[in-house]
Amino acid sequence: xxxxxxxxxxxxxxxxxxxxxxxxxxxxxxxxxxxxxxxxxxxxxxxxxxxxxxxxxxxxxxxxxxxxxxxxxxxxxxxxxxxxxxxxxxxxxxxxxxxxxxxxxxxxxxxxxxxxxxxxxxxxxxxxxxxxxxxxxxxxxxxxxxxxxxxxxxxxxxxxxxxxxxxxxxxxxxxxxxxxxxxxxx
Amino acid sequence: xxxxxxxxxxxxxxxxxxxxxxxxxxxxxxxxxxxxxxxxxxxxxxxxxxxxxxxxxxxxxxxxxxxxxxxxxxxxxxxxxxxxxxxxxxxxxxxxxxxxxxxxxxxxxxxxxxxxxxxxxxxxxxxxxxxxxxxxxxxxxxxxxxxxxxxxxxxxxxxxxxxxxxxxxxxxxxxxxxxxxxxxxxxxxxxxxxxxxxxxxxxxxxxxxxxxxxxxxxxxxxxxxxxxxxxxxxxxxxxxxxxxxxxxxxxxxxxxxxxxxxxxxxxxxxxxxxxxxxxxxxxxxxxxxxxxxxxxxxxxxxxxxxxxxxxxxxxxxxxxxxxxxxxxxxxxxxxxxxxxxxxxxxxxxxxxxxxxxxxxxxxxxxxxxxxxxxxxxxxxxxxxxxxxxxxxxxxxxxxxxxxxxxxxxxxxxxxxxxxxxxxxxxxxxxxxxxxxxxxxxxxxxxxxxxxxxxxxxxxxxxxxxx
Numbered sequence: 001x002x003x004x005x006x007x008x009x010x011x012x013x014x015x016x017x018x019x020x021x022x023x024x025x026x027x028x029x030x031x032x033x034x035x036x037x038x039x040x041x042x043x044x045x046x047x048x049x050x051x052x053x054x055x056x057x058x059x060x061x062x063x064x065x066x067x068x069x070x071x072x073x074x075x076x077x078x079x080x081x082x083x084x085x086x087x088x089x090x091x092x093x094x095x096x097x098x099x100x101x102x103x104x105x106x107x108x109x110x111x112x113x114x115x116x117x118x119x120x121x122x123x124x125x126x127x128x129x130x131x132x133x134x135x136x137x138x139x140x141x142x143x144x145x146x147x148x149x150x151x152x153x154x155x156x157x158x159x160x161x162x163x164x165x166x167x168x169x170x171x172x173x174x175x176x177x178x179x180x181x182x183x184x185x186x
Numbered sequence: 187x188x189x190x191x192x193x194x195x196x197x198x199x200x201x202x203x204x205x206x207x208x209x210x211x212x213x214x215x216x217x218x219x220x221x222x223x224x225x226x227x228x229x230x231x232x233x234x235x236x237x238x239x240x241x242x243x244x245x246x247x248x249x250x251x252x253x254x255x256x257x258x259x260x261x262x263x264x265x266x267x268x269x270x271x272x273x274x275x276x277x278x279x280x281x282x283x284x285x286x287x288x289x290x291x292x293x294x295x296x297x298x299x300x301x302x303x304x305x306x307x308x309x310x311x312x313x314x315x316x317x318x319x320x321x322x323x324x325x326x327x328x329x330x331x332x333x334x335x336x337x338x339x340x341x342x343x344x345x346x347x348x349x350x351x352x353x354x355x356x357x358x359x360x361x362x363x364x365x366x367x368x369x370x371x372x373x374x375x376x377x378x379x380x381x382x383x384x385x386x387x388x389x390x391x392x393x394x395x396x397x398x399x400x401x402x403x404x405x406x407x408x409x410x411x412x413x414x415x416x417x418x419x420x421x422x423x424x425x426x427x428x429x430x431x432x433x434x435x436x437x438x439x440x441x442x443x444x445x446x447x448x449x450x451x452x453x454x455x456x457x458x459x460x461x462x463x464x465x466x467x468x469x470x471x472x473x474x475x476x477x478x479x480x481x482x483x484x485x486x487x488x489x490x491x492x493x494x495x496x497x498x499x500x501x502x503x504x505x506x507x508x509x510x511x512x513x514x515x516x517x518x519x520x521x522x523x524x525x526x527x528x529x530x531x532x533x534x535x536x537x538x539x540x541x542x543x544x545x546x547x548x549x550x551x552x553x554x555x556x557x558x559x560x561x562x563x564x565x566x567x568x569x570x571x572x573x574x575x576x577x578x579x580x581x582x583x584x585x586x587x588x589x590x591x592x593x594x595x596x597x598x599x600x601x602x603x604x605x606x607x608x609x610x611x612x613x614x615x616x617x618x619x620x621x622x623x624x625x626x627x628x629x630x631x632x633x634x635x636x637x638x639x640x641x642x643x644x645x646x647x648x649x650x651x652x
Binding site for chain 2: 007008009011012015016018019022025026028057059060084
């Protein structure tokens with residue numbers, strides 16, 4: 001095929017370039033839908049993870065992994081600020097997991113401000129008030145089988161961020177949302 | 187209701203009920219809205235008395251169950267008919283009906299034009315008269331060029347009538363007075379080339395009064411009707427009318443020539459005072475909807491006319507009426523103006539050869555109209571809005587169509603397949619982007635993520651309200 005450069009071919013190139021740019025711009029960002037996350041905007045200031053909620057609106061977002069601390073603030077690397085708010089919101093995750101080997105599992109939870117982790121209805125660890133972003137280690141013994149994993153986070157005012165990782169029995173660290181030989185999401 | 191509908195619907199109702207009022211814009215647009223309302227008669231059994239004692243209809247003054255169809259109908263229909271004039275203009279110039287129909291997409295599928303024309307506002311009505319005037323101008327000139335038909339005084343008069351109608355809706359249509367200048371230039375080109383100044387001046391003494399007289403006659407005739415129809419004053423709402431004018435109204439003499447002179451003077455004074463009181467553009471205001479004219483070609487700033495919220499399946503959806511142009515059309519029009527300016531400069535500065543003199547002339551004409559309007563508007567100090575760009579947008583869309591025709595004239599005449607495919611891709615893009623932004627045009631629900639996908643440029647100043 002003979003392709004010559006003339007005004008028609010240049011125009012075609014420009015039109016296809018524009019069409020391509022538009023398609024790129026209007027294509028929604030995709031991440032694997034591993035975890036269901038609920039973001040709830042509170043009407044009043046939040047200072048405590050267990051305070052009574054007065055929710056204005058909620059958003060349901062599917063995420064690949066629980067890494068919502070990006071460039072020093074709350075947000076997903078691809079989806080941005082999934083809460084669509086900078087202050088006074090809760091994030092809730094309620095996820096069934098399967099454990100394949102019995103042992104002591106370590107959940108590494110980073111938060112700015114507070115969080116609370118519950119497994120099978122038992123509170124494992126928490127930080128109830130505001131703080132700068134810091135990662136807290138939460139240890140729990142889990143038998144093989146299904147378990148209910150629930151974590152809540154709140155952002156009050158100012159800086160923000162939330163992340164959850166876990167360490168398998170062989171010492172390897174994964175993001176919550178990524179499957180490993182010891183832990184898989186249902 | 188939204189934006190200026192609150193004013194115009196109240197004014198239109200005053201025409202129906204014979205109530206005197208004054209407004210910053212001439213009355214023709216509101217008169218046609220009143221005609222639409224009478225024709226539909228949707229609100230005949232509704233008490234509309236509160237509409238007669240306010241200039242800005244809102245809140246409790248809006249009668250329950252009031253339907254807006256009749257008030258909005260003239261703008262919708264006239265803008266739709268305006269597209270036929272757009273087609274006619276291109277058809278007359280290019281003599282390729284299929285090409286004219288293709289480029290009519292530029293006016294049919296523009297989100298801003300569609301959004302605005304669906305409401306009871308003045309621009310849809312005004313653009314009809316503007317397109318009609320340009321069509322008539324093009325008809326006279328093409329008949330002169332291709333069929334050697336003389337340009338007669340009646341042509342100046344009829345053109346003046348159409349321009350007068352456009353000006354009687356909004357006075358920014360005065361830019362169309364340039365049509366007379368060009369028409370005279372075409373009419374007298376042979377004499378101008380030979381510098382037969384006596385012939386030129388004698389013709390000018392005939393054509394100028396006829397053209398300008400027709401504009402003035404139409405403008406004042408519309409005001410005569412407006413003043414004549416204002417037969418009562420409600421609740422001492424005098425609009426600072428002089429004692430003489432009020433006396434004439436109370437005496438029932440609104441149709442007399444004397445009342446017209448007094449009423450015209452008072453209306454003029456009111457319009458001048460109102461114009462003087464309009465604030466300047468102030469970007470420091472958080473809710474400033476006005477914009478600087480230099481940003482209009484890029485659709486800056488958009489205007490959120492109205493929005494409402496709902497929660498659907500647990501997710502917030504917002505229904506917008508947003509004034510935002512189809513970016514493919516607006517940016518192409520801008521590119522067209524840049525390219526045609528380069529073409530014109532190339533011709534006159536570098537003596538670049540011109541392959542089609544007539545088409546080049548039309549490109550000069552529409553580029554000139556576009557630039558003249560923008561230069562004129564930049565001199566205005568009061569706050570202006572994105573929809574004030576509609577007139578040059580139309581000039582620019584015509585210019586773009588002719589420029590593409592100029593660049594690909596030979597290929598289009600030969601129906602070159604590659605050129606036709608390119609044209610098809612362009613029009614498909616125009617229609618696809620119109621559909622993509624249609625939620626802003628037709629108030630279809632958008633989630634926050636869907637809104638973000640449409641928020642392409644910061645300079646649009648789209649405001650999420652989730």
